[in-house]
Amino acid sequence: MKHLPILLITLLITLSATAQKKSRPKTAKDYALSGEYLDVDLVKLSKEKKHSKTDIDKLKAIEYRFYKHVHLVNDAYVSDAKDGAAIKIAQGDYNYYQNKLNALNTVMKIDRSHGKKFAGSPIDEKYLNSLLK
Numbered sequence: 001m002k003h004l005p006i007l008l009i010t011l012l013i014t015l016s017a018t019a020q021k022k023s024r025p026k027t028a029k030d031y032a033l034s035g036e037y038l039d040v041d042l043v044k045l046s047k048e049k050k051h052s053k054t055d056i057d058k059l060k061a062i063e064y065r066f067y068k069h070v071h072l073v074n075d076a077y078v079s080d081a082k083d084g085a086a087i088k089i090a091q092g093d094y095n096y097y098q099n100k101l102n103a104l105n106t107v108m109k110i111d112r113s114h115g116k117k118f119a120g121s122p123i124d125e126k127y128l129n130s131l132l133k
Helices: 004-020 028-033 042-047 053-067 091-113 125-130
Strands: 070-073 076-079
Touching (some): 028 053, 042 053, 053 125, 076 091
């Protein structure tokens, strides 16, 4: 019992120090590597002139998660993620990036049919890391 005051004082100091620590805001990399489900309203973002850092970081993380599953196969980009749930992003966000990928594949195919040599670049770690900056 005589150690109780010392224990209480130590506990109060520890709690006070913990409460004063401020957690740093999440970064794009934090969001990308977390298991957290991500959803960004792309239509809303496209209409706004100013974007919050959180929205931008989540958008970067969504793009990272999508392109991490994209590979160059037979001169076309393909995703091995079947839907948004597979990579923990909203289905609407998944559809947006999948449509962009399909449009790029169409342009590359048309260019090749007209004799233009257009070789896509593989998605590598350097590219993926650049999405998180």
